[in-house]
Amino acid sequence: MSAAAPAPPPAPDGPLGRPLRRREDRRLLTGAGRFLDDIEAPRALHAAFVRSPHAHARILAVEAAAARALPGVVAVLDGADIARLVAPLRLAPPIEGLHPVEMPPLPRDVARFVGDPVALVLAETRAAAEEAAERVEVEYEPLPAVASLAAAEAPDAPRVDPALPSNRVSRQEFATPGLAAAFARAARVVEARFGQQRQTHAPMEPRGCLAVWDAGREHLTMHVGTQAPHPYRSALAARLGLREWQVTVVAPDMGGGFGQKIVPLREDLACAAAARMLNRPVRWRETRSENLAAALHAREEEVTTRAAVAEDGRLLALACRIRSDFGAWCFFPANYMARVVALILPGPYRVREYGYEVEVFLTNKCPSGPMRAPMAIASWVMEGTMDAIARELGLDPLEVRRRNSITDADLPFTTATGERYDAVSPLATLEAAAAGLGYDGWRARQAAEPRRLLGLGLCTVIESTTYGSAFYKAAGIPGSGHEAAVVRVEPSGAVIASCGLMGSGQGYETTLAQAVAAGLGCAVEEVAVQLGHTDIAPYGMGSRGARGATAGGGALYLAGLRLKAKVLEIAAVLLGRNSADGLDLREGRVVQRTAEGWAPAGPTLAEIARLAHLDPLRLPPGMEPGLHQVLAYDPPAMTYANSTHACAVEIDPETGALSVLRYVVAEDAGRRINPLVVAGQTHGATAMGLSGAMLEHSAYGADGQMLAATFMDYALARADDLPAFELLHHDTPNPRTPAGLKGMAEGGVMGAIGALMNAVNDALARRGARLERQPATPARIWAALQGRSEA
Structure with missing residues (x-):
């Protein structure tokens, strides 16, 4: 279906906006959820990985005799063993300036x-696998390591x-x-530097899998x-x-x-x-330390701007x-996240x-990969x-x-890089956030209390939410931005819907049901x-970015509309009528237009x-x-939402301790499918930022x-580190998407980073100091106040 022909809005009393x-919270909050570790698999082997203690080293030999001798140990496999069944990953998209790279399934x-x-290591119990992994002796030849951008470009x-x-x-x-x-014609050229530190996703549940090979059916x-x-299935099969x-x-x-x-x-x-090699189920559950050190990282970037x-x-x-x-390795095209930052960096201006x-x-x-709001620094x-x-011109930041x-x-509005903004409202959210915070009052308070290090921070976000196929094509990245949906009504009137998304806490089982109900x-x-079963759901591109509402919800909404036409x-x-004109379906009952309304x-x-x-x-x-x-629905090349975050902070000059005193978010998420879920997503994203x-x-x-x-160090x-969030809404439906949907799940991260850092630097400026790099820890803030290096 063409993205240029959005469906009409639902009936005013429809489920969108309720x-x-x-609905999923009952089972999740009462311990009745079914997570990976709840799935039983008879005769399953447990996996544990032997990991390099070196940042860079040749692997000379893997000696596993002592490990194999332990009771319960079934096999120890190295990179050569795995390579017999798994092909290397080669990334070579035709993008100028991007070098092809190849990665083996395990380093050999x-x-x-x-x-x-x-x-x-594979063993009958997890304890045996972990003990055996400690017994595997790997002979390494350490090599010089490259551990920073400066070292990498030397x-x-x-x-x-x-x-x-x-x-x-x-x-x-x-x-x-x-x-x-x-x-050349500028009155001033203002330079600024920014550094974002390496972070990781730290999901509540670390990674894991259970692989079951059926030798008879292959x-x-x-x-x-x-x-x-x-x-995931396509990549795994390939x-x-x-x-x-x-x-x-x-x-x-x-x-x-x-994103992990x-x-x-x-x-x-x-x-x-x-599992295929041994013809037995294999299960693996990552430890927290493995997740923090070896899953995926993100965000480490340095940016310099020059403004005329x-x-x-x-x-x-x-x-x-x-x-x-x-x-060290590329699971994704290396330029992908940084290129998106560059494309959208001008934001609302x-x-x-x-x-x-x-x-x-x-x-x-x-290795790095996408993390909620991979363009967060922008x-x-x-x-x-x-x-x-x-600051350079002596003007008020607002x-x-x-x-x-x-x-x-x-x-x-078409940006300098060719991105199109259709229905954004950055000035409206800026004014709303400033008013909600009481911006003028805080500025007066700063002037009246010069000994206190009070700071105000504003950050307006233009959030890229739904990447259509046209975006990937223009960027030279293989792939699609479409989403597919199936809606069927059983003989009893029960409605079953599916699409290619998979939830990890977003509330899809509720919001997507609302989208279906609104369309049908x-x-x-x-x-x-x-959701989450490739033999049930149609082929879709999954949950990433903030595409769930627009791509997934949009596809389900349109499928519901099309099915309603048949009903x-x-x-x-x-009813003995010549056509369906003047009929509608609401709350599961056919209604007809009358002079008094719908009956x-x-x-x-x-x-x-x-x-x-x-x-x-x-x-x-x-x-x-x-x-x-x-x-199947392919959204516009890019869909944008917007918001403005505003916060007031105070810094203790003696310790560098930071307190967030007020925090206001004014956002435009288009038509909100479920305001409660939108609020929860905004709270979660802002907290993460x-x-x-x-x-x-x-x-x-x-x-x-x-x-x-470990969480002792990360x-x-x-x-109690976070403030209460005050949310304001300025909803502008998108005219090019079904029901005016936009998405909004990542903007909170982007806005929080900018608002917090700008507020910190507003406070530090009163002492002639500045933080160019995150995180804004008390130690870094105190060092900046002392005129010392942030490191």
């Missing part, structure tokens, strides 16, 4: 980071991947034709917490040399993903290969340089002249640049934003949503479903029996040793 409680010759899996740096000419795996650049001229069933079951009908992926309840559980990582592939401005603070041009640390340079480097650290960079302009913001009159016109309570055609025949017309959805399935000769001539609809900006750091030493492999925000 704050229904999440060289380990590239601390935690790199070198061997796999002329004599050891190469992380010897197949590359240097550690720079990717470089792209872009500039509008008038960029140089705009800088069929693999993979029970795994994955956000994208069908792409790497194992199987047809897709030989692989079934079943995703049980999942305790968080945040999208593609099959090496442990999953090794377990699947071992007029004396009144108007932005004439912007140039930025982005350098990203991608870690009228930046006509723009240029960027993006460089991505390999280092001897855990909003802080842009909003921090606006603050830098205000006023500088007002002068540069995109307004309703500018829409639709049935009661929400009649809809069951089945009403049947109803028209039953019941007679048949119910259950009655029509019974006829369609069990008495098909009464259907209109030529109509096929049953009530079922399969539909604040936690990352204040505390989290996957730290490494200069030798590449991991320094934060700090997460606790409840």
Whole structure:
């Protein structure tokens, strides 16, 4: 279905916009959920991995005799064993400046980071597997490690991947034709620097899998917490040399993903290969330390901006340089996250002249991947640049934003990089957040209490939510942005729906049921949503970004609408009418338009479903029996939501301790399917952003040793570290998506990072200090106040 032909909005009394409680919460809160470890598999072997203690080392030998001699140990497999059944991963998309890379299923010759899996132990119990893994002796030859961007780009740096000419795996650049001229005529050129630290996803439930090989059918069933079951299945089958009908992926309840559980990582592939090799089920559950050190990391970037401005603070041009640390191996195209940051960095402002340079480097650290809001740094960079302009020119930061913001009159707005904004409201959310915070009052308080280090931070976010196929095509990235849906009505009137998404805490079973009910016109309570099973759901692209509402909800809504048209055609025949004009289906009952409004017309959805399935000769001539609809929907190239975060903070100058005093979010998420779920997503995303900006750091030493492999060292925000969140809404439906849906699940991360860091720097500016890098820990803040290095 074309993205250019959105469906009409549902009836005013439809289920969209109703704050229904999440139906899945009952089982999850009462301990009745079914997670991976709840799935029984007779004769299952337990897996444990032997991991490299070195950041960079040749693997000379793997000696496993002592491990194999332990009771209960069935096998010890190394990289050569796994390579017999699993093909290497080669990433070579046709993107200029991006070098092709290849990764073996397990390293056979060289380990590239601390935690790199070198061997796999399989035993009858988990305890036996873990003990045996400790008995495996690996002979290493340590090599020099590259543990920072500076080390990676040094002329004599050891190469992380010897197949590359240097550690720079990717470089792209872009500039509008008038960029140089705009800088030449600027009254001022303002420079700013930003650094985001390496973080990790830390889901409540670490990774794991249960691989079951049926030798008779030559069929693999993979029970795994994955956000994208069908792409996961495709990748798994391709790497194992199987047809897709030989692989079934079943995703049980999942305790968080945040981008870490999208593609099959090496442990999953090794377990699947071992199950096939030994013809026994293999299960693996990652430890927390493994997850922190060796799953996926994200976010490590350095950005420099140069802004050409007029004396009144108007932005004439912007140039930025982005350098990203991608870690040791590439599970994704190395330029993907950094390139998106560059594309959307101008955000809510009228930046006509723009240029960027993006460089991505390999280092001897855990590989990187997408993490909730992989473009998270973009909003802080842009909003921090606006603050830098205000400081340079002696202007109020709010006023500088007002002068540069995109307004309703500018829409639709095409950015310098060709992105199209259709229905965004950045100036409205900016004004709402500033008013909600009491911006002028806080500024007056700062002036009246100069001894207190009070700071105000604003951050307006343009959040890219749903990436359509046209975006991937334009970016040279293989893949699709479509989503597929199936809606069927059983003879009793029960409605069963499915799509390619998989939930990891988003409340899909509730919100997607509302989307189906809105399209079809049935009661929400009649809809069951089945997710996470590749033999049941149609092929879809899964849950990533914030595409669930627009792509998944949109596809289900449109499928419901199309199925409703068939129901009403049947109803028209039953009512003796020539057409379905003037009929509708609401709450599962056919209604007809009258002079007074809508009135019941007679048949119910259950009655029509019974006829369609069990008495098909009464259907209109030529109509096929049953009530079922399969539909695929490809959204616009990009869908955007927006929000503004505003916070007030106080810093204790004696200790550097940071307190968030007030926090306001004004957001425009388009039509909200379920306001309760939207609020929960905003709270969770904002909490994640604040936690990352204040505390989290996957730290490494200069030798590449991991320094934060437990929660004693990798700090997460606790409840009492976070403020209450005050939410304001300014809903602008998108005219190019079904029902005006936009998505909004990642903007909270982006806004929180920018608002918090800008507030900290607003407070520090009163002492002539600044933090250019996150996290804003008390130690870093105190060092900045003392004029010392942030490190």
